[in-house]
Amino acid sequence: MADLKPTVPLAGLNEAIGRARLAALDPGRVTSVAPWPGRNVDAALAPLGLHFPPPGTVIAAQGARIAWAGRQLAFLIGAEPPAALAGVAALTDQSDGWVWVHLSGADASAVLARLTPLDLRPSAFAVGTVARTVINHMQALILRGAEDGFEIAVFASMAGTLHHELTEAMRLVAARARI
Numbered sequence: 001m002a003d004l005k006p007t008v009p010l011a012g013l014n015e016a017i018g019r020a021r022l023a024a025l026d027p028g029r030v031t032s033v034a035p036w037p038g039r040n041v042d043a044a045l046a047p048l049g050l051h052f053p054p055p056g057t058v059i060a061a062q063g064a065r066i067a068w069a070g071r072q073l074a075f076l077i078g079a080e081p082p083a084a085l086a087g088v089a090a091l092t093d094q095s096d097g098w099v100w101v102h103l104s105g106a107d108a109s110a111v112l113a114r115l116t117p118l119d120l121r122p123s124a125f126a127v128g129t130v131a132r133t134v135i136n137h138m139q140a141l142i143l144r145g146a147e148d149g150f151e152i153a154v155f156a157s158m159a160g161t162l163h164h165e166l167t168e169a170m171r172l173v174a175a176r177a178r179i
Contacts, residue, residue, distance in 0.1 A: 009099040009159030015167070018174025019107040022166050025100040025151060028078035034090040035072060044084040050076075058130050058143055067130045067143055075141070098141075099159040103166060104149035107173045112150060114169040116140070122147060136165055 013024040035041045035052065042051040049061030053074055058067040064079030081091055103112060109120045115135045118125060125131065130143045138158045143151040154162045 009156050010101060010163060013101065013163065016105070017167060017170035018105075018177060020103065020105040020111045020170045020173065022163075022170065023102045023104075025102045027100050027151070027153075028095075029076075029080060030094040030098060031076040031081050032069065032090075032092045032094050033066070033074045033076050033081070033085065034092075036088055036090065039088040041085060041088050044082055044088050045076075047082050047084075048076075048079055053130075056129055056131060058128050067141070068132075069130075069141055070132050097156055098153045099156045099162065100151060100153045101162065101166070102145075102149060102151055104146070106148060107170075107177070108148050108150055110173045111166065111169045112142070112152075114172065115165055116142065118142065120144075135162065138162060138165075 008024075010024045013022065015022055033041060033052070045051055045066065048064045050059050050064060050066045053059050053066050053068040055068050058065055065077040067075045067077060069075045075094065085091060112118075113120055116133050118131055118133050125144055127144050127146060130141065132139075132141055134140060135152065135154065138154045138161060141153040145151055152162070
């Protein structure tokens with residue numbers, strides 16, 4: 001019988017090309033939270049110092065975050081869901097289903113602009129903003145955590161493609177800067 005060992009997609013990734021850096025990111029536990037119709041999840045999230053996020057926002061407190069992830073859907077990141085949350089929302093562990101990377105540096109916006117239709121200017125996509133979008137043909141969740149940094153999540157099965165697309169865009173942006 002085969003001795004299978006679990007692996008983490010893109011584990012150990014940390015590379016810089018030009019003025020952009022791409023690194024693997026371990027967000028900790030990720031749980032999707034979909035409130036049952038007519039239920040309010042804010043009281044259940046209160047022990048974490050969180051509440052259900054409005055569209056396009058990320059809320060952080062006590063080392064945990066909750067990010068809007070679609071209509072009536074959010075991702076609880078970096079924390080165990082409080083027990084009371086199960087009574088007011090459908091919860092699904094997403095930790096192994098997504099791969100997360102951190103794209104940072106002075107050219108991070110230029111790199112990402114080659115791959116997504118989002119307006120990445122700070123006035124349109126400010127720090128603390130999140131969007132459900134595409135990176136080329138891949139469904140993605142993009143969080144802006146810093147002026148020059150983005151967290152990007154795609155389905156784990158697309159890890160290799162994400163790495164390829166981002167590093168290729170990094171090379172093109174770096175080459176353009178040398179001209």
